[in-house]
Amino acid sequence: MTSNIKTDVFTRMVKLSPRFLLALLLLPIFAGLISVLLPAFGWAPELEQTSIGLHGFYALWQTPGLSQMVTLSVSTGLISTLLAFIITLMILAAFFNSPWLNRIQRLLSPILVIPHAAAAIAVGFLIAPSGMISRLLSPWLTGWELAPNGLFPHDPYGISIILGLTLKELPFLLLMALGVLAQPELGKKLRQQHKVALNLGYCPMTAFFKVILPSLYPLLRLPILAVLAYASASVEMPLILGPNTPPTLAVAIMHWFSDVDLNLRIKASAGALLQLTLTGGLLALWLGGEKAVKVLFSGLMTNGQRRYGSAFWQTITLVLTTLVIAFILLSLIGLVMWSVAGFWRFPAVMPDQFVLSHFQNALMQMSEPLFNTLAIGIITTVFATIITLLCLESEQLTAKPMSRFTSLVIYIPLLVPSIAFLFGLVWMQQLVHNQTSFFNVVFTHLLFVLPYVFLSLSSSYRRLDPRFAHVAASLGASPAKVFLQIKLPQLFSPILIAIALGLAISFGQYLPTLLAGGGRISTITTEAVTLANGASRRTSAVYAIMQMVLPLIGFILAWLLPKYFFKSAHR
Amino acid sequence: MQSSLQIKDLQLFRQSEQLLNLNELVNGGDVLTIMGPSGSGKSSLLNWLTGTLPSVFSASGEVWLNGQNIGDLPANSRHIGVLYQDALLFSHLSVAGNILFAMPKGNKKQRLEKVDQALEQVGLKDMGDRHPDSLSGGQQARVALLRMLLSEPKAILLDEPFSKLDTQLRVDTRKLVFDLIREHKLPAIMVTHDHSDAEAAQGKIITLHSQEHLQSDSQELLTREVHVR
Numbered sequence: 001m002t003s004n005i006k007t008d009v010f011t012r013m014v015k016l017s018p019r020f021l022l023a024l025l026l027l028p029i030f031a032g033l034i035s036v037l038l039p040a041f042g043w044a045p046e047l048e049q050t051s052i053g054l055h056g057f058y059a060l061w062q063t064p065g066l067s068q069m070v071t072l073s074v075s076t077g078l079i080s081t082l083l084a085f086i087i088t089l090m091i092l093a094a095f096f097n098s099p100w101l102n103r104i105q106r107l108l109s110p111i112l113v114i115p116h117a118a119a120a121i122a123v124g125f126l127i128a129p130s131g132m133i134s135r136l137l138s139p140w141l142t143g144w145e146l147a148p149n150g151l152f153p154h155d156p157y158g159i160s161i162i163l164g165l166t167l168k169e170l171p172f173l174l175l176m177a178l179g180v181l182a183q184p185e186l187g188k189k190l191r192q193q194h195k196v197a198l199n200l201g202y203c204p205m206t207a208f209f210k211v212i213l214p215s216l217y218p219l220l221r222l223p224i225l226a227v228l229a230y231a232s233a234s235v236e237m238p239l240i241l242g243p244n245t246p247p248t249l250a251v252a253i254m255h256w257f258s259d260v261d262l263n264l265r266i267k268a269s270a271g272a273l274l275q276l277t278l279t280g281g282l283l284a285l286w287l288g289g290e291k292a293v294k295v296l297f298s299g300l301m302t303n304g305q306r307r308y309g310s311a312f313w314q315t316i317t318l319v320l321t322t323l324v325i326a327f328i329l330l331s332l333i334g335l336v337m338w339s340v341a342g343f344w345r346f347p348a349v350m351p352d353q354f355v356l357s358h359f360q361n362a363l364m365q366m367s368e369p370l371f372n373t374l375a376i377g378i379i380t381t382v383f384a385t386i387i388t389l390l391c392l393e394s395e396q397l398t399a400k401p402m403s404r405f406t407s408l409v410i411y412i413p414l415l416v417p418s419i420a421f422l423f424g425l426v427w428m429q430q431l432v433h434n435q436t437s438f439f440n441v442v443f444t445h446l447l448f449v450l451p452y453v454f455l456s457l458s459s460s461y462r463r464l465d466p467r468f469a470h471v472a473a474s475l476g477a478s479p480a481k482v483f484l485q486i487k488l489p490q491l492f493s494p495i496l497i498a499i500a501l502g503l504a505i506s507f508g509q510y511l512p513t514l515l516a517g518g519g520r521i522s523t524i525t526t527e528a529v530t531l532a533n534g535a536s537r538r539t540s541a542v543y544a545i546m547q548m549v550l551p552l553i554g555f556i557l558a559w560l561l562p563k564y565f566f567k568s569a570h571r
Numbered sequence: 572m573q574s575s576l577q578i579k580d581l582q583l584f585r586q587s588e589q590l591l592n593l594n595e596l597v598n599g600g601d602v603l604t605i606m607g608p609s610g611s612g613k614s615s616l617l618n619w620l621t622g623t624l625p626s627v628f629s630a631s632g633e634v635w636l637n638g639q640n641i642g643d644l645p646a647n648s649r650h651i652g653v654l655y656q657d658a659l660l661f662s663h664l665s666v667a668g669n670i671l672f673a674m675p676k677g678n679k680k681q682r683l684e685k686v687d688q689a690l691e692q693v694g695l696k697d698m699g700d701r702h703p704d705s706l707s708g709g710q711q712a713r714v715a716l717l718r719m720l721l722s723e724p725k726a727i728l729l730d731e732p733f734s735k736l737d738t739q740l741r742v743d744t745r746k747l748v749f750d751l752i753r754e755h756k757l758p759a760i761m762v763t764h765d766h767s768d769a770e771a772a773q774g775k776i777i778t779l780h781s782q783e784h785l786q787s788d789s790q791e792l793l794t795r796e797v798h799v800r
Contacts, residue, residue: 215662304677
């Protein structure tokens with residue numbers, strides 16, 4: 001009897017989980033958007049403003065430099081996404097079916113776990129007037145004996161932001177594409193079709209663009225849109241690498257919201273709506289561009305031309321790939337050197353002496369942020385993993401794939417700029433008089449962790465051979481037992497990877513931590529961003545390294561543990 | 572000049588283990604059939620001929636096509652057409668698009684006319700605008716054949732091209748393929764493990780033995796049964 005009741009509870013819980021997931025993702029975002037929408041049109045009872053009107057937008061319109069902010073946001077977002085996308089395609093095309101593709105993948109995949117803030121700090125060190133590039137070129141090429149007054153970072157054109165975003169998003173897009181090509185059936189089919197095109201006389205790069213890309217692109221669309229949405233509205237990168245006068249729109253909105261003058265919140269809300277429109281416009285522009293490219297190039301697909309200056313493009317790709325990898329490596333090396341540098345005069349490539357005191361000092365002050373980072377990350381990720389597993393199990397128990405609507409909703413936190421709904425959400429949380437800022441931070445992190453955990457787990461869960469569950473069920477095992485004792489052990493490794501990814505995402509959150517915590521909850525990431533524009537480059541380097549090390553430990557554990565536990569479940 | 576495909580002193584290895592050695596001349600219009608169980612090196616032979624041999628294999632020897640040594644050319648410059656057991660039609664292109672993709676550059680109108688003619692010749696009249704996935708298996712096989720032939724190859728390789736077709740379809744498709752090979756006077760090599768395929772090809776048949784068999788059997792490096800009809 002008891003087992004029957006238990007089964008019931010489990011099955012009911014599992015079947016309810018997709019609805020719970022929907023509510024968990026949709027309610028906060030809609031609540032957030034509405035509480036931005038209302039103040040934007042002047043309705044903010046807390047500020048004793050209840051006249052519906054457009055004065056928020058007038059105030060926004062009057063802001064000096066607004067058009068520069070908009071231009072900066074749009075151009076950095078679009079250009080960095082385009083660059084990352086195009087270089088990804090060129091690398092794929094030039095190295096398709098070559099062992100180099102795997103090597104590049106192995107070299108770039110650790111970049112995925114680096115939070116944006118840490119990446120921005122590293123890139124800033126690379127291009128600063130006294131950064132690695134300038135040191136390597138001085139004085140023999142530049143003639144600089146002293147660090148010059150450079151343009152970078154913080155250049156008014158946003159070139160630093162573009163560089164930072166491109167270097168960070170390129171590995172993401174490349175790994176997403178390689179993930180698609182690693183799908184057993186599709187990957188095999190595409191490789192064979194590539195071979196057919198080679199047999200028909202197509203040079204490898206042309207074959208990629210004419211045969212592989214049309215099948216690959218639809219599966220890359222969502223990650224690309226997520227990158228575009230992020231790049232157009234992110235806060236960390238422009239905060240660390242961007243100009244101040246004026247900053248990007250997202251950064252400006254953040255300043256207005258956190259201003260002591262609460263009346264600026266009306267303007268900030270209007271700004272958030274503008275940001276939403278900009279990002280939406282960019283996404284629409286991208287989708288339109290997609291259609292245009294398709295129409296423009298449809299004739300070229302079948303015109304029979306087999307090569308387009310392939311040696312030239314091959315060389316360009318090689319140069320670009322080398323540059324990208326060199327930039328990434330140099331920024332990381334620079335970061336590590338700053339963290340242990342004693343005295344380091346300008347054109348010297350290496351510091352005069354290496355010291356550990358920056359680490360010792362920083363680590364002593366780090367205990368609270370470190371505890372917060374870990375606690376928030378672990379609670380959020382465990383929760384996200386459990387919900388994800390239940391949702392995926394419900395798919396199998398009901399033998400129905402998840403509705404298109406639900407699958408789309410999972411992506412919403414990745415497509416809606418967080419700056420546009422987070423303030424609303426935080427306002428809402430304050431309205432409920434929720435003083436527990438720790439809980440608010442966890443809840444907000446969940447919005448961003450859930451999608452990644454879900455995306456990471458779903459493919460392996462769906463690929464699980466259903467016959468194991470059938471066999472177990474026929475031996476009398478309840479659904480709960482099958483789930484806990486058959487499926488979970490078999491999925492041990494993918495679950496750990498998903499957890500490591502969830503932790504990495506949570507560790508890297510800046511804006512959600514800052515806002516939901518009301519500035520009272522400090523994590524390694526919030527500290528790193530604060531320090532990035534502050535006095536000590538060395539302390540900042542230590543924090544950026546901590547930001548990289550934490551997620552890396554997670555991934556190393558996820559890679560090591562399956563070698564010792566549930567080994568039999570592995571092939 | 573009669574076209575020909577010649578394999579000179581080919582020795583094919585998987586790591587250090589020898590898979591096969593071969594010395595053959597195939598004249599235009601003839602089909603050389605290679606038979607043997609999986610693992611005997613059939614597919615590696617085709618990969619070597621097309622220039623896509625995976626790096627775990629190594630080979631020595633030369634391949635001459637119409638009097639030219641093509642052994643050092645990359646896959647895309649060899650002008651060798653291959654027909655696989657799957658049609659491998661490009662699903663982002665229509666039936667006609669698949670064939671146009673393969674044809675050499677040229678006048679757009681003439682190319683389109685040629686596609687229509689070719690489709691009609693194999694009983695697929697007016698199917699040019701269809702999506703390849705909407706075609707039956709046999710129809711897809713014929714489109715793949717046209718795609719390969721209209722790319723104007725100088726030699727043809729057949730990698731178990733009929734193994735996924737059911738009996739009657741197999742007989743018809745096979746006849747069409749061999750007829751067209753003869754009509755175009757192209758040298759062809761077919762690998763298969765189906766005896767009816769081998770007989771229908773009406774050419775020389777080489778049987779490879781699996782490696783386990785070889786090693787336990789004798790010191791002889793390669794046992795061959797050769798039938799010439």
